[in-house]
Amino acid sequence: MxxxxxxxxxxxxxxxxxxxxxxxxxxxxxxxxxxxSDRNVSPEIARNLEAKYHLDEPAWKQFLRYMGNLCRGDLxxxxxxxxxxxxxxxxxxxxxSILLGLSSYLFALGLGLSLGAFTALRRGSWQxxxxxxxxxxxxxxxxxxxxxxxxxxxxxxxxxFPVALLESPWHLxxxxxxxxxxxxxxxxxxxxxxLRETLTSDFIRTARAKGAxxxxxxxxxxxxxxxxxxxxxxxxxxxxxxxxxxxxxxIFQIPGIGxxxxxxxxxxxxxMVVGLVLLYAVxxxxxxxxxxxxxxxxxxxxxxx
Amino acid sequence: xIEESNQTDxxxxxxxxKLAWRRFLEHKPAVCSLVFLILIVVLSLAWPKISPxxxxxxxxxxxxPPGKNHWGGTDVHGRDLVxxxxxxxxxxxxxxxxxxxxxLVIGVVWGATAGYLGGRWDSMMMRVVDILYSLPSVIFVxxxxxxxxxxxxxxxxxxxxxxxxxxxxxxxxCGLGAVxxxxxxxxxxxxxxxxxxxxxxxxxxxxxxxxxxILFRHIVPNLTGIIVVYLTLTIxxxxxxxxxxxxxxxxxxxxxxxxxxxxxxxxxxxxxxxIYWWLLALPGSFLVSTLVALNFLGEGLREAVDxxxxxx
Numbered sequence: 313m314x315x316x317x318x319x320x321x322x323x324x325x326x327x328x329x330x331x332x333x334x335x336x337x338x339x340x341x342x343x344x345x346x347x348x349s350d351r352n353v354s355p356e357i358a359r360n361l362e363a364k365y366h367l368d369e370p371a372w373k374q375f376l377r378y379m380g381n382l383c384r385g386d387l388x389x390x391x392x393x394x395x396x397x398x399x400x401x402x403x404x405x406x407x408x409s410i411l412l413g414l415s416s417y418l419f420a421l422g423l424g425l426s427l428g429a430f431t432a433l434r435r436g437s438w439q440x441x442x443x444x445x446x447x448x449x450x451x452x453x454x455x456x457x458x459x460x461x462x463x464x465x466x467x468x469x470x471x472x473f474p475v476a477l478l479e480s481p482w483h484l485x486x487x488x489x490x491x492x493x494x495x496x497x498x499x500x501x502x503x504x505x506x507l508r509e510t511l512t513s514d515f516i517r518t519a520r521a522k523g524a525x526x527x528x529x530x531x532x533x534x535x536x537x538x539x540x541x542x543x544x545x546x547x548x549x550x551x552x553x554x555x556x557x558x559x560x561x562x563i564f565q566i567p568g569i570g571x572x573x574x575x576x577x578x579x580x581x582x583x584m585v586v587g588l589v590l591l592y593a594v595x596x597x598x599x600x601x602x603x604x605x606x607x608x609x610x611x612x613x614x615x616x617x
Numbered sequence: 618x619i620e621e622s623n624q625t626d627x628x629x630x631x632x633x634x635k636l637a638w639r640r641f642l643e644h645k646p647a648v649c650s651l652v653f654l655i656l657i658v659v660l661s662l663a664w665p666k667i668s669p670x671x672x673x674x675x676x677x678x679x680x681x682p683p684g685k686n687h688w689g690g691t692d693v694h695g696r697d698l699v700x701x702x703x704x705x706x707x708x709x710x711x712x713x714x715x716x717x718x719x720x721l722v723i724g725v726v727w728g729a730t731a732g733y734l735g736g737r738w739d740s741m742m743m744r745v746v747d748i749l750y751s752l753p754s755v756i757f758v759x760x761x762x763x764x765x766x767x768x769x770x771x772x773x774x775x776x777x778x779x780x781x782x783x784x785x786x787x788x789x790x791c792g793l794g795a796v797x798x799x800x801x802x803x804x805x806x807x808x809x810x811x812x813x814x815x816x817x818x819x820x821x822x823x824x825x826x827x828x829x830x831i832l833f834r835h836i837v838p839n840l841t842g843i844i845v846v847y848l849t850l851t852i853x854x855x856x857x858x859x860x861x862x863x864x865x866x867x868x869x870x871x872x873x874x875x876x877x878x879x880x881x882x883x884x885x886x887x888x889x890x891x892i893y894w895w896l897l898a899l900p901g902s903f904l905v906s907t908l909v910a911l912n913f914l915g916e917g918l919r920e921a922v923d924x925x926x927x928x929x
Contacts, residue, residue, distance in 0.1 A: 338752075454857055454904070464897060
């Protein structure tokens with residue numbers, strides 16, 4: 313087991329290298345620089361700025377310099393938010409994004425699993441159709457519709473929740489629903505499929521024949537098998553959630569890192585983009601490793617030898 | 618006699634296309650969705666001719682709630698919201714369709730080539746797909762669209778500045794197609810790998826056909842069913858993506874409208890003094906119902922084309 317973990321962690325390094333090259337190239341190849349959108353910059357100032365951030369050097373030199381700093385854990389300065397380094401932005405925004413991401417994940421998990429179980433157990437009834445329609449609806453309502461709609465109803469009209477910002481747990485509720493509802497729909501569909509497949513398998517029939525109650529069958533025999541697809545979906549899902557959502561952060565004015573990712577790409581702020589993409593990749597790869605470990609724990613038939 | 622007539626009956630029924638169509642008709646939500654989508658397309662095409670209000674005509678009545686004159690109310694400039702929504706739907710559907718087609722072409726060519734060549738080429742091409750998967754697609758699409766814009770501004774801006782709007786839509790097609798092809802490529806590759814070993818491919822090879830011909834004339838047509846299914850499931854995600862990009866301000870720009878920009882405009886009118894619910898609720902529910910219908914249609918098609926996928 314320990315060997316597996318070490319092996320996988322070492323395997324992450326070349327992947328990260330590839331990803332950093334790819335994202336660096338992507339931003340560098342695109343025309344326009346980080347200072348193109350600044351107004352009234354005289355050519356001298358622009359040249360000085362470029363010299364300060366080494367933008368006047370050839371791209372390979374910039375890349376090597378960047379990678380050298382990266383090895384020391386320095387992701388470089390932001391070219392757009394000039395008083396901040398990328399490390400600052402991550403240190404300030406990541407905890408917020410993780411907090412919101414975790415609460416959304418828990419919300420999605422709770423709602424998704426219960427809705428999935430509800431529809432899978434009421435096969436063929438009107439409740440199943442209703443539940444399936446509901447889960448499809450959740451997948452089809454984008455955050456930029458749901459967020460403003462929730463604000464309009466619950467914050468502006470009925471004044472039950474605060475409109476924006478993140479100051480108390482109370483502030484977290486609307487953003488959590490906005491971010492989590494889509495994933496709740498996804499999880500409920502995955503769990504329903506998993507349950508359906510497991511409920512028709514032979515060992516469940518045996519359990520039934522031995523007289524096990526439906527509740528026992530569901531939680532003791534089915535759950536672990538049926539939840540596997542949800543577990544493997546959780547890796548990329550959590551990586552997405554932890555690195556923030558532009559839409560939700562923008563609507564609710566939450567200081568996470570999702571906004572920086574999008575703004576960095578529009579501004580050609582390459583240290584920002586590469587830094588955040590690398591952060592995303594590291595989180596994704598670690599989560600995928602955790603998912604694989606959880607898989608082995610839930611399903612002993614899976615072995616990694 | 619009787620047996621013979623049975624035989625002909627069987628022969629008539631055996632056409633797989635007809636069978637699939639019958640299975641499709643049994644899927645009631647999918648049929649309703651199809652009717653609904655056709656209605657939307659027809660209405661959005663015909664609305665400018667029927668409606669007394671043009672989508673871009675400014676009116677005196679600002680923020681008129683839905684009523685007799687304006688069924689869907691009016692927006693900040695007094696424009697009729699229903700006309701605006703159909704206008705936006707036309708563009709959203711167009712972008713969804715063409716973007717999906719672009720992704721289809723890239724995905725099929727890439728996936729089929731990788732699966733057909735196999736070996737080193739296959740693993741190399743699929744590694745590219747893996748890397749693109751692990752980059753957040755938002756960044757990719759933003760960089761692509763802004764850089765295309767930079768290039769086009771240089772070349773086309775000199776030719777004809779009034780092309781701006783249409784060129785913008787062209788970028789969207791390319792950008793959305795370029796990020797949506799990955800899943801399609803994976804599916805197609807898997808299918809091609811299993812088809813490659815079948816007898817008819819061997820026969821085609823024995824006849825001395827070129828690889829390109831075998832691949833695109835003999836193997837790819839066998840994938841029509843699965844391509845159609847994933848096509849209908851890709852369209853809603855492309856429409857959603859377009860709305861998201863328009864929401865960011867990278868997509869369709871005023872005075873043109875898409876469902877995404879309409880929703881964004883509605884969201885910006887939220888204020889504590891007065892609630893203009895229709896500006897958000899109408900385009901929002903229009904978008905959601907279109908997406909639901911497309912998903913139902915996709916599910917119905919999947920069950921019709923591949924009845925085994927429905928686990929009994």
